[in-house]
Amino acid sequence: MLPVRLDRTRPEPLPAQLAAAVRALVTDGTLNTGDRLPSSRALAADLGVARAVVEQAYDQLLAEAWVSTRHGAGTFVASGETLPTQPRAPRPAAQAPRYIHLDAGTPWIDPRHLAGWRRAWREVSTATPPRGYPDPGGLAELREALAERLARTRGLTVGPDEILLTSGSTDALRQLLGVLGPGGVLVEDPGYRAAVETIRVSGRDVVDHPALAPVTDLTGCAAAYVTPAHQHPLGRVMPAADRLALLAAARAAGAVVVEDDYDSEFRYDVAPVPALAALDRTCVAYVGTASKSVSPSLRLGWLVAPPEVHERLLHRRAITHDTPPWASQRALLTLLRDGWVDKVVRTARRVYADRAPRVAAALEPHAKLAGPLAGMYSTWHTSPEQAAAARAAARAAGFDVRLLEQYCRTADLSGLVLGFGGVTDAELDRALAAVVSGLRGEEPRKR
Template sequence: MLPVRLDRARPTPLPAQLAAAVRGLVTDGTLTTGDRLPSSRALAADLGVARAVVEQAYDQLLAEAWVETRRGAGTFVASGETLPTTAPPPRPATREPGYVRLDAGTPWIDPRHLAGWRRAWREVSIAVPPRGYPDPRGLPDLREALAERLARTRGLTVGPDEILVTAGTTDGLRQLLGALGPGDVLVEDPGYRAAVETVRAAGRTVVDHPALLPVTDLAGCAAAYVTPAHQHPLGRVMPAADRLSLLAAARDADAVVVEDDYDSEFRYDVAPVPALAALDRSRVAYLGTASKSVCPSLRLGWLVAPPALHEHIVRRRTVMHDTPSWPGQHALLTLLRDGWVDKVVRTARRVYADRAPRVAAALAPHAQPAGPLAGMYSTWLTDPAPAERARAAGHAAGFDVPLLADYCRRADRTGLVVGFGGVTDAELARALDAIVGGLAEG
């Protein structure tokens, strides 16, 4: 029988729950091409539901090309060539169990690319691990592949030995903070909550700075953490004049600018904005991540630190063996070499380019966009009451919709942050219906 549980207490109809569960079993590899599904009679008996529930779910999956029927034989998982392109990616646990979270960081992975993911891990299984502890900077071949990719996609020309492989953005930020001298850290407000907590955990004071205002003074600060290519979560691109002002302030205060380049590859209105680090390698520490293009749970990223900090971090990593796991690095190397990451980014960019206008068309009559359409989420400004109504309506429909206020510390901004990466087209449509209903209620 299938490892499926249905919840009659949820607002989602039982046939839709069952169809979603089967899709999930296919995308996570539990069910593979050619696997035979239980008969509708047998599965209905196992789940304790009417046979019509299973038949409706199977009909939906058949219409979406997830399954195929063979006369006299039954229902089977469809061949890879016919699997649909609107499948949900393997999704990490949501913050609120039972809800689909429309967060700003879960990417969409085309299920047709899952074979490449599996192939990468098969290569890991037959590869010979390094003798003893791995290179503290990261796998040499991976750093070489990342250097090529940064030059090609971000206009950032660095050598492999200048790159440090990290366990994600916050890990890179943590290592930077450990190498800096005393001082506070300026962080955009509203801004990335994980960065704020990382700064505080390092024992440093967070200096709240209005996200849309230029930084002109960094006195007393050891660093400024910014997201210039796509301000998180308002979505604005940092203007050229503001970039120059920030760099000048950093030079005057002998501070470091920490550039979090978390989703710059997903521009679909214009070409990707060049990295801030390309303007001043001596002053800017560059953070990149595989979470938005590969998988958040892979927990890998990269850091290009200013030369004055690089050796300090390497020495510390050498003593503490503070490097990501070798298997994950080897898998990412294979995904880069095979062109898998490029393919995933291209297909995801097309999906986001299609979904962003759909979100805008639904929400524009009721809210104001905070920035241009880009990436896998958009932020919408509203008064507090409609934002709360929209969140409640989303909950009632099975969705967790983040509030903009949750990203603010001192900033007085309210609205919604609507992610559209880690959902199916059908889920997005239902979520938007609920959100619009909440916004229009008043």
């Protein structure tokens, strides 16, 4: 008899249940090609159903070519040539381990502020979107709000019409590279990996420059990409003399300095350092982002380019419509108008000011701090062996920590880049314990 059970409480008719059960027995190998099935009378008696139930099921399987009949001999599992093609049951792909990422770019957003975030998106749902394609510069009201904010927080006095809204800092860099003249792009080494990849994808050469050395010559370069307020990832503030040398080199070469001001609002030791663009608007393209103050998922940023570059960008954007989504812009406008962004930044600054010393206290006995404590991450010099052991211990505990060498191209540096923004206090404590155990050379403990 067949290992089949029918359930009268199920909504499927009994013939359909029996046909499905026979199919399953064939596909899992219980029944093989040529095997004889029980007669309809015998199987009906065994299952306690009417003979018509079995006959209907067999007729269905015959119509689908799962079985065949031989006159006077009975019903058999069809041969391999006539069995219907059956897709193999997909095997679940092996899932990569899930880690809590201690990266340098995920901010802390206090859960108490989520109501303001939701309110902003409710306003988006009731606002009237623009007719046709949006303004190539971006939402005018948002540019007005950003102009006020840049003057207040970064010492950068610009008009709304001088601001272009972008889909983040790398999008701003990509658009800039599309309108600049020929030449490579000088990039700090170690430096921001996404910027390096953006430059390479644009077809331009990446010109490595030691991150802590002054830039005195930009001959042959179309641009220099720098992070002067908080060098990414070493953390240093670019000295005044180096700023002036960089501007002089840009003027001499006719190059544009791309200033990525990614987290300047999160100084908690001193007041935020003024923007480099405030010294010379003619050769500096200022790039800002909402990813560190609001959310990386918003994918919004802003660009203040030198006047001639701005006009070229505006002309191209009017043709390509290369602007961020109107809905995201409208949400950020509400968040700025309601004071939500200022509130979130103040809260996050206090959290980072508390966490940075805790990280330092844990790591200083085993590693050397690369720069001043600021922002939502800190970078630590260690031996390559220590860095690898610390990362392995962190991953064993469920956390992912970046290696300093991942930010290097020609620079020979090793260590850890440890973010503390996108985690809870309890998660940070567990991660630090794991990292320290790795730095000490202890065996990783599985989570």
